Amino acid sequence: MTDTRTTETPTTEVATGTESVATAVTAGEVVGNRAPLAYHRLAHLYPRTARWWRPFATLGVAAGLLLALATVLGLVAVLVILLAPERASVPAALTPSVHLEDPRNPVDHLLNLGLLALFIPVVVLAVRWGGGQRGTVHSVVGRFRWAMAMRAAAVVLPFYALVFWTWMALSPPEDLSVPPFDASLLAVVVVVLLLTPLQCAAEEYAFRGLPMQLLGTWLRTPVVGVVLPVPLFMLGHGYDWVGQIGIVVFALSMGFLVWKSGGLELAVVVHTANNLPLFLASPLSPTSMQQGAVDPWLLLVSLTPMLATTAALTVWVSRTHGVGLLEPVRGYGRASRAALVPAGAPLSPAAG
Numbered sequence: 001m002t003d004t005r006t007t008e009t010p011t012t013e014v015a016t017g018t019e020s021v022a023t024a025v026t027a028g029e030v031v032g033n034r035a036p037l038a039y040h041r042l043a044h045l046y047p048r049t050a051r052w053w054r055p056f057a058t059l060g061v062a063a064g065l066l067l068a069l070a071t072v073l074g075l076v077a078v079l080v081i082l083l084a085p086e087r088a089s090v091p092a093a094l095t096p097s098v099h100l101e102d103p104r105n106p107v108d109h110l111l112n113l114g115l116l117a118l119f120i121p122v123v124v125l126a127v128r129w130g131g132g133q134r135g136t137v138h139s140v141v142g143r144f145r146w147a148m149a150m151r152a153a154a155v156v157l158p159f160y161a162l163v164f165w166t167w168m169a170l171s172p173p174e175d176l177s178v179p180p181f182d183a184s185l186l187a188v189v190v191v192v193l194l195l196t197p198l199q200c201a202a203e204e205y206a207f208r209g210l211p212m213q214l215l216g217t218w219l220r221t222p223v224v225g226v227v228l229p230v231p232l233f234m235l236g237h238g239y240d241w242v243g244q245i246g247i248v249v250f251a252l253s254m255g256f257l258v259w260k261s262g263g264l265e266l267a268v269v270v271h272t273a274n275n276l277p278l279f280l281a282s283p284l285s286p287t288s289m290q291q292g293a294v295d296p297w298l299l300l301v302s303l304t305p306m307l308a309t310t311a312a313l314t315v316w317v318s319r320t321h322g323v324g325l326l327e328p329v330r331g332y333g334r335a336s337r338a339a340l341v342p343a344g345a346p347l348s349p350a351a352g
């Protein structure tokens with residue numbers, strides 16, 4: 001009898017333009033021709049990952065991981081309450097505020113940002129264990145493209161910082177005050193610098209990457225995967241209708257960038273550039289972490305750089321990868337073109 005078991009070939013690196021792609025092919029699984037796929041359709045690289053039930057399995061694994069994390073964190077909180085000394089003897093800098101809204105409290109920042117950052121491993125492991133895909137949630141090359149992210153960050157982060165601090169100078173908050181430069185303030189700065197990129201990345205993995213790829217298992221169009229998670233993203237922000245307009249535009253812009261660039265990197269960069277100045281400046285305004293009514297002028301100030309940045313990155317990605325403005329970057333996940341398409345065989349039409 002013929003042995004039909006699948007075996008993994010060794011992984012190598014193949015240069016493909018500006019990015020290198022890992023070649024890892026499962027013998028007996030890759031059959032026939034493969035055209036490169038858009039980010040939301042990467043489940044269709046292999047028949048086994050494109051089965052109709054994969055999105056449900058992925059969500060089930062994600063729910064299980066979140067439940068496990070909640071259980072562990074709950075037990076830790078109970079132990080801290082039972083074993084810690086009296087609250088009065090604990091320094092104020094190490095005690096979270098009641099509503100986690102004190103911008104000068106490093107523990108508030110640690111909890112607000114750190115708990116959200118946990119969504120990164122949850123999403124990555126859910127896609128791996130439930131969806132059967134390795135690395136595709138990052139990008140069309142099966143990994144986080146650090147070169148792309150760093151090149152974009154070198155321009156986008158200073159641009160957003162300039163816009164923000166200019167606005168702060170021209171229209172300072174009513175409760176503007178300078179806190180004492182002490183260990184607590186230093187801890188806030190360190191926590192914000194370390195955790196804000198992770199918090200922003202986690203929201204992109206959870207609200208852009210995961211929904212787009214789950215829905216892309218069933219649907220060719222990326223529109224549903226971009227639009228459908230927007231209400232969920234809005235629920236996580238307690239602004240009035242003016243502020244929610246900004247949230248909607250931001251979510252749609254980031255979803256477009258993910259589809260266009262073939263990965264989460266640029267959305268993570270823009271999200272970080274948007275949040276980092278806000279969190280770093282928050283100790284200057286005691287009410288800055290409280291969500292609610294938003295000045296329409298502030299909405300205009302926030303939308304302008306975001307839309308300009310989205311447009312500029314769209315042009316940059318198009319030129320760098322040689323695709324049209326409304327054409328996405330496509331890829332083969334961790335497998336290279338040579339591995340998925342037999343030598344001399346014509347490419348079949350892309351599945352997405």
